[in-house]
Amino acid sequence: MNRICIDIGGTAIKYGVIDDTLQFSYEDQRPTQAMLGGQHVVENVIEIVHALQEKTTAVSVCISTTGIIDPVKGIILEANPALMPSYTGIHIAEAVTEKTGLPCYVENDVNCAALAEYHHGAAKGAASSLTLTVGTGIGGAFILNGNLLSGHSFSACEVGYMHIENGISYEELAATSVLVKRVAQHYPQYQSEINGIWIFDRAINQQDAICISEIQRMCHYLSLGIANLCYTLNPEVVVIGGGIAHQKDYLMPIINKELSEALIAPVYSATGLRFAGNLNNAGMLGAYINCMNRSSIS
Numbered sequence: 333m334n335r336i337c338i339d340i341g342g343t344a345i346k347y348g349v350i351d352d353t354l355q356f357s358y359e360d361q362r363p364t365q366a367m368l369g370g371q372h373v374v375e376n377v378i379e380i381v382h383a384l385q386e387k388t389t390a391v392s393v394c395i396s397t398t399g400i401i402d403p404v405k406g407i408i409l410e411a412n413p414a415l416m417p418s419y420t421g422i423h424i425a426e427a428v429t430e431k432t433g434l435p436c437y438v439e440n441d442v443n444c445a446a447l448a449e450y451h452h453g454a455a456k457g458a459a460s461s462l463t464l465t466v467g468t469g470i471g472g473a474f475i476l477n478g479n480l481l482s483g484h485s486f487s488a489c490e491v492g493y494m495h496i497e498n499g500i501s502y503e504e505l506a507a508t509s510v511l512v513k514r515v516a517q518h519y520p521q522y523q524s525e526i527n528g529i530w531i532f533d534r535a536i537n538q539q540d541a542i543c544i545s546e547i548q549r550m551c552h553y554l555s556l557g558i559a560n561l562c563y564t565l566n567p568e569v570v571v572i573g574g575g576i577a578h579q580k581d582y583l584m585p586i587i588n589k590e591l592s593e594a595l596i597a598p599v600y601s602a603t604g605l606r607f608a609g610n611l612n613n614a615g616m617l618g619a620y621i622n623c624m625n626r627s628s629i630s
Contacts, residue, residue, distance in 0.1 A: 335623060336381055336390045336434070339441065339615030340373060340397040342366050342415050342468065346612075347380050349388050350620050354452070356613070358387060370408070370419030377424070378431045385432065393428050393436040394623035396444035396615035400487050403626065406438040409486060415468075437623040442471030442489075443480055444618025445573050445608070450475045451621055453609035454571045462567040463608070464491065466554065466574040470503040474565055496556055505553040508576055511546055518542045532579050548586065555590030562595060562603055573608030580607035 334357070339346040341364060348359035362380070365372060381393055399411035399419060406425020413420070425436040439447075446455075446463035455461035455475070465471045472491035474481040481488045492503035504510060508528050516526045519542075534540035535547055558570055576583060584605065592600050610617055 334388050334390045335392050335394055335620055336384050337394045337616035337619050338377055338380060338396070339444070339619065340364065340377065340395065341441070341615070342398060345373075345376060345380065346616060347384070348613075348616055349384060349390065350394075350616065354617070354620070356616075358384070359613075364416075366416040366419075369417045370411070370422045373416065373419065374422060374424055374427050378428060381428060381432045381434065385434075390434060392623055392627065393432065393434050394616070394619035395424065395428070395436060395438045396441045396619040396622075397424070397438060398441050400490065401438055401440045401443075402486050403437070403439045403482070403622065406436060435627070437619070437626050439619060439622040440471075440473070440486075441465075441615050441618075443473045443482075444616075444622060445610070445614040446473035446475055446480065446571070446618070447621040447625075448610040448614040448618040449571045449573070449608055450478070452617065453614070454606040455569045458567075458569040458604070460565070460567045461569045461571055462489075462558075462561055462565055463571040463573060464554075464558070465608075466506070466508055466572060466576050468507060468509045470507050470554075470557070472561070474567065491557060491561065494557060494560070496553060496560075502553070502557045506550055506557060508550075508574065511550045514549075515543060515546050528575050528579075532582065536582055547583075551583065551586045551590055555587050555594055558587075559591060559594035562591075562599055566599070567603065569604045569606055571606050571608055573611070573614065577607040577611060583607075 344361045345364050346361040348356045400409040408422045411419035425438050428436040442465050449455040460476045463473045470492040472489035494502040496502050531543045535543035
């Protein structure tokens with residue numbers, strides 16, 4: 333059976349058709365146009381589903397999306413208004429079902445990434461896993477014995493809001509977007525070019541001292557947050573996802589060294605550090621897994 337999978341990000345909406353062998357028969361993406369507001373995003377999603385219904389017979393819609401999500405009712409409980417205005421409070425599952433006739437299952441994007449890594453990625457076989465996605469912000473998700481830790485109000489592991497130093501949040505210290513902003517201050521002549529890829533290229537291939545230092549700083553704070561979470565949750569595996577996962581060979585020794593200093597020996601030696609294996613399709617794959625899990629208990 334085919335299912336329509338949609339991954340709603342701040343920049344792009346990725347979408348595709350997946351079957352029960354986890355093969356995508358179709359994949360594409362379009363701009364989210366998030367600043368046009370939540371209702372526009374939902375209309376965009378409905379338009380995508382209608383277009384895919386003309387190409388295939390699907391039995392459900394599986395959505396991964398930014399924000400704090402009530403996966404039972406399919407509601408956006410909280411979304412950053414600076415990134416996606418008027419998205420909070422939208423009954424997205426109900427709206428999609430009403431317009432398309434298909435049952436719709438919705439889950440937070442980081443939770444979806446964690447499900448993808450647990451079932452078909454870096455955390456496969458682990459009894460417990462903590463997944464962190466590092467990008468514009470930092471998101472987290474914890475899985476124990478195959479079950480997502482959602483929390484009382486579905487906001488467990490909203491780790492980006494944690495206070496790390498002097499009241500400054502985790503994502504304000506260790507997100508990739510912060511790395512980019514800090515490096516850009518040193519290179520005003522390259523403002524339009526600087527992104528994560530540019531910074532790692534300069535650090536690895538040109539031994540740029542500023543880029544090396546700023547990456548080290550990011551890893552220091554990223555590791556502090558991981559250490560605090562390891563003391564709290566004691567995961568078997570920590571998975572790092574997001575764009576920086578492409579730089580795993582460079583980052584692995586730096587983060588491992590930081591963790592060895594931040595964690596007591598018994599915790600450090602029992603915690604595996606890995607980088608995400610499902611990069612581009614993690615959200616859609618996790619949305620599919622969430623759909624299968626929820627449809628089996630509904």
